[in-house]
Amino acid sequence: MPRSELIVALDVVGAAEALSMVDRLPPEVSWYKIGLELFCAEGPAVIQAVRARGKNVFLDLKLHDIPRTVERAILSAARHGAGMLTVHAAGGRAMLKAAADAARRCPQPPRLIAVTTLTSLDQRDLADLGIMRPPQVHVMSMADMALKQGIHGMVCSPQEVESLRARFGSRTLLVTPGIRPAGSDPGDQKRVATPSAAVRAGADFLVVGRPILEAPDPVTAARAILKEMAV
Ligand code: C5P
Numbered sequence: 526m527p528r529s530e531l532i533v534a535l536d537v538v539g540a541a542e543a544l545s546m547v548d549r550l551p552p553e554v555s556w557y558k559i560g561l562e563l564f565c566a567e568g569p570a571v572i573q574a575v576r577a578r579g580k581n582v583f584l585d586l587k588l589h590d591i592p593r594t595v596e597r598a599i600l601s602a603a604r605h606g607a608g609m610l611t612v613h614a615a616g617g618r619a620m621l622k623a624a625a626d627a628a629r630r631c632p633q634p635p636r637l638i639a640v641t642t643l644t645s646l647d648q649r650d651l652a653d654l655g656i657m658r659p660p661q662v663h664v665m666s667m668a669d670m671a672l673k674q675g676i677h678g679m680v681c682s683p684q685e686v687e688s689l690r691a692r693f694g695s696r697t698l699l700v701t702p703g704i705r706p707a708g709s710d711p712g713d714q715k716r717v718a719t720p721s722a723a724v725r726a727g728a729d730f731l732v733v734g735r736p737i738l739e740a741p742d743p744v745t746a747a748r749a750i751l752k753e754m755a756v
Contacts, residue, residue, distance in 0.1 A: 529724045529754055532556040532583050532700070533747065534734035540567040540574060546738065547578055550747050556609075558583040558732055569605040576606040583700075583732075587640050589613035592623035599624055603631035609700075611680060614639040614667040618674055625675030638678045638700050639671035644716070661685075665692065672697060678729070683718030686726040702732040706750060709736050720753040 533550060535543040535557050543563055557575050559582055564571065572582050584607035588595045595612060602610055612624050621639070628634045641664045642651070648660055656663055668679050668689060678698025681689055686699050705717040712735055723731050733750060740746035 530730050532558050532730050532732045534558040536734045540571045556581045558585050560585040572605045581608040583609040585611045587611045589616045592620045595620050596623040596627040599627040603635045609636045611638050614641050614671040621671050621674035636677045639676045640680050641667035682716040683723040684716045686728050690727040698729045700730040701728040704731045704733045720750050724754050
């Protein structure tokens with residue numbers, strides 16, 4: 526089984542706090558996620574600062590726009606050094622293909638990860654959007670469409686990893702948030718799994734925010750998660 530990697534979500538308000546966390550955490554943490562909050566506050570400079578520390582950046586902006594705009598956003602993000610980027614599968618075939626083509630043209634091609642359905646949406650919310658099929662059927666169909674356009678993988682809950690892996694095989698990257706060490710507070714995450722369960726299910730990347738950022742000692746918390754992932 527390939528080894529899974531930890532991505533620490535830098536869900537903090539500013540660059541100073543984000544970079545101090547990068548500097549404190551163990552060197553084995555090689556990926557950091559920059560999301561909308563931090564990127565809107567600090568812009569591309571924070572990507573470059575994390576990259577300057579020898580780390581990989583997962584830029585989680587969930588791009589969703591017309592194909593040309595998404596294509597150009599991906600070229601720009603790659604220039605700043607983002608190694609992995611999210612797009613919304615709901616942007617449709619042409620947008621996903623434009624995104625995949627743009628990534629291929631980059632000197633350092635970023636990996637593109639599709640969000641199939643926001644985990645904040647349940648069946649009733651989907652019905653409001655005119656989507657009547659069950660969420661799990663919708664997720665599979667969106668994933669299938671995204672992968673056919675050249676997208677490299679998907680964000681999914683730990684509970685979806687096994688079925689997505691079975692359906693799409695080992696070349697698809699599966700990135701799972703909702704990771705909680707045994708006994709820790711789930712917060713607003715509803716479908717959670719422990720680090721070891723997510724690794725066993727076949728996740729490639731585990732995204733962890735609060736269990737590390739809000740721990741009394743983030744370094745110890747990160748080390749414990751890395752240790753659990755390795756067994
Ligand atoms: O603090 P926690 O470990 O729950 O953080 C998980 C991270 O993954 C957050 O940055 C959250 O925005 C992100 N995420 C998620 N669920 C998704 C997509 C992204 O929790 N479906």
